[in-house]
Amino acid sequence: MSRLTELFEQKNKRVLNVYCTAGYPQLNSTMEVMESLQKNGANIIELGMPYSDPLADGEVIQNSSLAALENGMTIDALFEQLATMRTSIHIPVVLMGYMNPILQYGFELFCKKAKLLGVDGLILPDLPLYEFEQVYGSTIKANDLDFIFLVTPETPETRLRKLDSLSSGFLYAVSSSATTGTDKDFTKVAKYLERLKSMQLTNPFLVGFGIKDKASFDAVNVYANGAIIGSAYIQALSKGKDVETTTKTFLEGVLSN
Amino acid sequence: MHLFNELTNYQQPSEEGYYGQYGGAYIPEMLYSNVETLKTQYLQIMDDPAFKAEVAALLKDYVGRPTPLFYAERLSAEIGAKIYLKREDLCHTGAHKINNTVGQIILAQRLGKKKIIAETGAGQHGVATATVCALKGMECVVYMGEKDIERQAPNVARMKMLGATVVPAKSGSKTLKDATNEAIRAWINEPDTTHYIIGSVVGPHPYPDMVARFQSVISTEMRTQLEAVTGSQLPTHVVACVGGGSNAAGAFYHYLNEPSVELVAVEAAGHGVYSGMSAATTQLGSAGILHGSKSIVMQTKDGQVVEPHSISAGLDYPGIGPLHAFLYESKRGTFMSATDEAALEWAFHLSEIEGIIPALETAHAFAVLPEMNLKPTDVVIVCLSGRGDKDLATYMQAMDIK
Numbered sequence: 001m002s003r004l005t006e007l008f009e010q011k012n013k014r015v016l017n018v019y020c021t022a023g024y025p026q027l028n029s030t031m032e033v034m035e036s037l038q039k040n041g042a043n044i045i046e047l048g049m050p051y052s053d054p055l056a057d058g059e060v061i062q063n064s065s066l067a068a069l070e071n072g073m074t075i076d077a078l079f080e081q082l083a084t085m086r087t088s089i090h091i092p093v094v095l096m097g098y099m100n101p102i103l104q105y106g107f108e109l110f111c112k113k114a115k116l117l118g119v120d121g122l123i124l125p126d127l128p129l130y131e132f133e134q135v136y137g138s139t140i141k142a143n144d145l146d147f148i149f150l151v152t153p154e155t156p157e158t159r160l161r162k163l164d165s166l167s168s169g170f171l172y173a174v175s176s177s178a179t180t181g182t183d184k185d186f187t188k189v190a191k192y193l194e195r196l197k198s199m200q201l202t203n204p205f206l207v208g209f210g211i212k213d214k215a216s217f218d219a220v221n222v223y224a225n226g227a228i229i230g231s232a233y234i235q236a237l238s239k240g241k242d243v244e245t246t247t248k249t250f251l252e253g254v255l256s257n
Numbered sequence: 258m259h260l261f262n263e264l265t266n267y268q269q270p271s272e273e274g275y276y277g278q279y280g281g282a283y284i285p286e287m288l289y290s291n292v293e294t295l296k297t298q299y300l301q302i303m304d305d306p307a308f309k310a311e312v313a314a315l316l317k318d319y320v321g322r323p324t325p326l327f328y329a330e331r332l333s334a335e336i337g338a339k340i341y342l343k344r345e346d347l348c349h350t351g352a353h354k355i356n357n358t359v360g361q362i363i364l365a366q367r368l369g370k371k372k373i374i375a376e377t378g379a380g381q382h383g384v385a386t387a388t389v390c391a392l393k394g395m396e397c398v399v400y401m402g403e404k405d406i407e408r409q410a411p412n413v414a415r416m417k418m419l420g421a422t423v424v425p426a427k428s429g430s431k432t433l434k435d436a437t438n439e440a441i442r443a444w445i446n447e448p449d450t451t452h453y454i455i456g457s458v459v460g461p462h463p464y465p466d467m468v469a470r471f472q473s474v475i476s477t478e479m480r481t482q483l484e485a486v487t488g489s490q491l492p493t494h495v496v497a498c499v500g501g502g503s504n505a506a507g508a509f510y511h512y513l514n515e516p517s518v519e520l521v522a523v524e525a526a527g528h529g530v531y532s533g534m535s536a537a538t539t540q541l542g543s544a545g546i547l548h549g550s551k552s553i554v555m556q557t558k559d560g561q562v563v564e565p566h567s568i569s570a571g572l573d574y575p576g577i578g579p580l581h582a583f584l585y586e587s588k589r590g591t592f593m594s595a596t597d598e599a600a601l602e603w604a605f606h607l608s609e610i611e612g613i614i615p616a617l618e619t620a621h622a623f624a625v626l627p628e629m630n631l632k633p634t635d636v637v638i639v640c641l642s643g644r645g646d647k648d649l650a651t652y653m654q655a656m657d658i659k
């Protein structure tokens with residue numbers, strides 16, 4: 001059983017997935033950030049691999065990606081940093097990134113190495129359903145990695161069911177069609193999440209885009225199995241003093257009762 | 258996978274938008290509904306007689322088509338071949354870009370869209386988009402790299418005068434590549450009411466095919482016009498400059514399946530192809546994904562897209578349309594390049610011997626003529642894609658140095 005499946009069997013409410021950019025704020029911050037996230041209550045880590053042209057990301061994550069690239073982050077450097085990851089990280093780790101750097105690295109080699117290092121799944125926003133089915137999906141599955149598709153309020157039901165059936169681990173419910181880091185009115189999002197909940201999907205679903213604090217985390221957890229926080233945490237990291245203090249304060253805020 | 262059927266023609270990508278291995282739609286799910294709607298409807302809309310008539314009427318009375326095919330006598334004598342110029346520079350707004358924006362604005366109306374967004378490099382596509390938006394009373398937002406806003410001030414002023422909002426793209430390298438990212442992000446944030454008019458044969462399927470079809474009016478006219486003067490619709494060569502490749506796609510389109518016609522695409526070599534300051538994508542790039550399609554992309558070994566250089570903002574792009582990538586790979590197209598210096602020289606030379614001041618982009622196409630080993634019997638059409646008004650500041654600087 002995959003770490004993600006196991007997690008959701010034990011906890012299917014208020015699952016917190018936190019995004020961080022590999023190589024940010026410093027090139028060698030990656031493991032420190034991940035350990036700090038685990039220690040302070042994150043249930044899943046979504047580790048972003050920086051790309052020069054991240055289409056689905058808003059300004060905050062664009063800037064952290066650019067900074068990480070300037071710090072010298074590459075897929076090779078990241079894999080080196082993750083070499084002993086599983087001696088300290090016990091929660092699921094999902095790699096998020098764009099297709100081009102992975103294609104240059106070699107898609108199959110990338111999947112193999114990621115699996116070997118203990119990575120659990122992939123989120124590749126610019127790998128569409130058609131390409132997944134025709135070309136890349138088989139390699140991902142052959143390497144026993146979970147693949148998490150994004151769905152939006154505009155995704156038609158038949159397509160949504162298909163994306164759900166091809167996903168494993170969880171389904172990524174984008175709160176509304178937008179780039180990351182955009183503020184949301186969650187009373188409007190509620191209807192869509194209610195519909196998702198009533199569909200009785202194969203996978204648990206986490207809501208992402210616009211989740212930034214306790215209020216938004218609580219709001220989507222009425223319907224969802226949990227949520228993904230990205231830009232708000234990166235913003236905190238960019239302003240905070242040290243990784244541990246920043247992460248502790250940030251996650252305490254989100255998870256407080 | 259995605260094997261190109263040799264028996265099908267170069268004009269028609271596969272159902273999923275592939276020309277050989279290039280094309281497709283590598284887009285986030287947030288754009289799926291919009292792109293899918295376009296994909297299922299564009300051919301039907303473009304085939305509708307009422308739509309065709311509306312576009313044709315605007316191209317004639319508003320854009321000023323057909324544009325002339327002009328026999329360049331002095332240039333022909335100098336090069337030693339018969340050289341004809343397809344005068345896209347005489348289009349309203351000064352370049353071929355408006356052929357596409359006229360078509361797409363009417364298409365956007367058919368799709369019930371209220372707002373138009375666009376990206377622009379040199380500002381020609383931005384001006385052409387702002388123009389048709391003014392004509393149709395649609396809201397218009399143009400994304401333009403902060404650096405390009407500085408170096409193309411007259412076009413920024415034109416867009417504003419036409420009622421468009423010009424938004425500086427401040428991310429990345431602050432040029433065309435980043436303006437395109439920003440436009441795509443803006444589209445993601447407002448998918449229901451907005452149509453994105455891409456200015457070149459790039460982006461996710463169906464854009465490359467759709468833009469090529471709107472621009473194909475160039476070669477439709479070339480065929481009839483050439484026949485009227487030479488008795489044959491077929492030249493020996495068609496030459497066009499290529500950034501993303503929209504004027505080349507339009508000039509090549511109705512010759513793609515005529516193997517006797519050599520199609521010459523001219524890329525911007527900047528300071529020299531291997532100088533590290535170049536935009537010669539096919540020479541320096543490799544297969545990759547940029548702006549929603551698979552094509553040839555200038556990138557590092559780690560797959561990060563690199564910043565190109567060209568003196569012309571319109572060719573300053575690290576990718577190339579998937580059709581052109583396929584023409585390059587299949588060797589159907591001949592790819593050449595011209596440096597900043599050669600382009601500048603030819604901008605002046607063409608002005609002096611034919612009385613036509615070309616855009617800097619266009620000047621690249623002329624710069625390769627002496628290297629083509631042309632024979633007196635050759636009949637060459639050069640796509641004169643735009644006029645040089647917007648480049649006057651650069652030309653004035655060059656005259657000072659001279």
